[in-house]
Amino acid sequence: MKYIISIISLGCFFSVSAQDIKEKLAEKKYEGYSYIDAIAIYEKVAEKGYTSIELFQKLGDAYYFNGMLDKSKVWYDKLFQLNNQSLDPEYYFRYSQSLKAVKSYNDADKLMEKFYTLTNDYRGELYVKNKLYLVDINYSLDKFTIEDAGINSEYSDYGGNFKDSKMYFVSNRIPKNNKKKIDKWTNQNFLNIYRAEFSDSAKVVYIDEIVDEFNTKYHESSPVFTKDGKTMYFTRNNFNYGKVGMDKDNVVKLKLFKSTFLNGKWGKIEELPFNSNDFSIAHPALSIDEKTLYFASDMPGGYGNSDLYKVAIKEDGTYGIPVNLGEKINTKARETFPFIASDGILYFSSDGLVGIGGLDVFKSHPDVEGNYISFNNVGAPINSERDDFAFIESPFKNVFFVSSNRQGGKGYDDVYKVKVNPEPKKIEFTDVVIDEILKEPIQNSRITLLDANQNILGSTKSDSLGQFKFSDLRYDREYYIKVENDIYLTKEFRVKGGKIKSEKFEIAPKIIKTKTGDDLVKLLDISIYFDLDKYFIRPDVEVEMAKIVEILKMYPNLKIDIRSHTDSRQSEAYNLRLSNFRAKATRDFLIKKGIAKERLTCKGYGESQLLNDCSDAVPCTREQHQLNRRSEFVLVQ
Structure with a gap:
């Protein structure tokens, strides 16, 4: 794209406001039951300095899935400080998203690179290749097939619009009459509007140049037609009736013109009344009912280098006042090449929104009032790492066209055919x-x-x-x-x-729903195990015991009976004595942590309540015996 586009092609800056989502718990009551807030317990345990992978994963996930990424970042920080190499790679992805929420982009980048190294997941691949954060660029890769449209030259060619089966497109190829019109800004030929005839299968039949109707010695571009084919709007340099207009700096701006089809040819070219010598207006598009004209302009009062506007077309043929589409669409960069599809969707290009690179094509669905206030990137392969623009639909089923200066083309800009692939299984x-x-x-x-x-x-x-x-x-x-x-x-x-x-x-x-007789170990899905022939509280069990402590502190009326057990090895008398030591050690731990001894009873049961078949003379693994060396915490009040 050269002069006619460089002035008016636009990009944008986009800010997303995040909604603060607060967790709301339903106040339900069940007869005979009470409730324990597990997250509150886990937070209190963590605040006391206890650490475990499971603890920080649950806390981080609790906030992550509620959209509270600044808080999930706190717990993922602690999770990754444990330097555990066996973490599920998905936590690298979640941690990265949480870091972005607090603008720690460099750290987030490193985690995404690590995520990609561990998984080869295409989310990581997209990031590594394109540094994309907000759009699902690759989701549509297999939805479309893209190919050369068959009308390209070694020069710049890009799309316009269809009138019946004919595409009116733009090119600065050398005209057939060999009269070169060199643009001093680009040192290339000026842009002219050409016409290509397509067959029913969307293949090019022939291309011809339209010279005598509305092409001049300056640039013409981006025609759009009314449904009856009798009116065309198009872009041209500030040149009409043989005269050229310039701004105060002697620059020839772009303007919109209207042409009427009479007696078998285009004629009666009129300049639209809201043009100006001081700014550019280009790339017209018509609404479905043809009562609104959309265009791109760098007129004063916009948001960026170029914005999208609309203007009412009145029944008497006059026009309203141009209206900016607003900051929901326009950005500080460039928005350009609007197109309204038959379903009312607005397609446009921007280099200010998050994309693959250069200008990307975006689409915006109208709201109930017909306004465009949101957008999505249409993804690859329609978009590439270069400029992608002038997206249009065609009269052929499931066929669209887009223009691009992506690698592998014939010229500087080329027109590509986009075909919708059949739906997969x-x-x-x-x-x-x-x-x-x-x-x-x-x-x-x-x-x-x-x-x-x-x-x-x-x-x-x-x-x-x-x-x-x-x-x-x-x-x-x-x-x-x-x-x-x-x-x-x-x-x-x-x-x-x-x-x-x-x-x-x-x-x-x-x-957690509780009742008398429940075991807190089972309710919390935790394990309180002992080593063989030992009754001390293991370091790895202390974090689980801390959860019991916090429950007892939060619910001061709660009383528990500590029931400790052994495996079947050694004699019954030995195991009964060992289990009593374990029960007492468990109770003493809780007392040292501030729990009143009156709330605690304890008893050892030896090997009398095995959880499996590992009784005397039955061969079992160490893991199977471990299941029996345990303490239980049964609610008695």
Whole structure:
């Protein structure tokens, strides 16, 4: 793209305001039950200086999945300070996102590079290659096929619009009459509008030059037509009726013109009334009802180098006052080449929004009032690392066109045909959510389906049997399923479309339901184990014991009975004595941590309550014996 585009092609600056999402717990009461806030317990344990991978993962995830990334960053900081090499690589991704939330971009970059090294995941690949943070650029890679449109030359060629099966496009190729018109700004020929005839299969039949109708010795560009084919709007340098206009610096700006089709040819060229010698207006686009004209301009009062505007076309043929599309679309950089598709979607190019590189094509769906206030990057392969612009639909089914100066083209700019590929194989996914402790189904859980870049694709709730279902999943895609419930910890599961199988989605309680006779060890899903022939509290068990301490402090009316056990090795008398030592050691630990002894009873049961078949003379592994060397904390009040 040269002069006519360099003045008016625009990019943008984009800021996203994050919503502060606060966790809200439902106040439900069940007869005979009380509740324990697990996250509050975990935080108090962590604040006391206890550390474990599981502790910091649960705390970090609790805030991460609630969108409170500044707080998840605090706990992921602590998690990574443990320098554990066996961490699930997904935590590198989550930690990186959390760091970006507090603008620690350099540290976030390093984590994404590590994430890519560990996984070869394409989210990491996109980052490493393009430093992308906000858009799912590669999601549409296999949705489209892109190829040379068949109209390109060694010069600059880029798209315009269709009138029936004919594309009116722009080129600075040398005219057939060999009369070179050199632009001193670019040292190339001036841009002219050409016409290419396409067959029903969207293949080029012939190309001809339109010289005598509206091409001049200056630039012409970007024509757009009314549905009846009788009116065309287009861009031209400030040249009309044989006269050229300049601004105070002697620069020839761009203007919009209208031409009417009469007696078999284009004529009666009119300059639009809101043009100016002092700024440029270019690249017109018509709304579906043809009552609004969109364009790009660097007129005063905009947000950046060039903005998108609209102007009303009145029934009497006059025009309203140009209106800026606003900061939801326009940025401090360049927005340009608007196009309104038949479904009302606005396509435009920007080099200020997050993209692959240079100008990228974005799309914006109109809201209920017809305004454009949000956008998405259309992704690769439509966008590339270079400038991509002038995206248009065609009269051919599932065929679009885009212009680009990407590598591998014939000239400086080229026109590419974009074909929509057939839909891939779809599958249905049905599964069930259960309580990981009670192994019971959980109803009314919020189930969110996300793609590999965390874009939300759908949501549902589990039914009375804990079941949920998603349909029309891509067989060749990777997905995430996030499970949320007010009284459970949020958990995310990674699944692959081609390998999805039933695997019960287990989630841990956040609000723990309790009753007399329950064992806190089971409720908290923790383990209080002892070494062989020993009764001291192991260092790795202290962090679990700290959770018991905090529960007893938070709920001062709670009383527990400590029940300790041994494995079957040694005599029954020896094991009974050892288990009593273990029970007393466990109670003494709690007393030292500030728990009143009146709230604690304890007793050893020796080998009388084995959890497995590892009795005398039965061969068992060390791990199987370990399961029996334990303490339990049974609620008695």
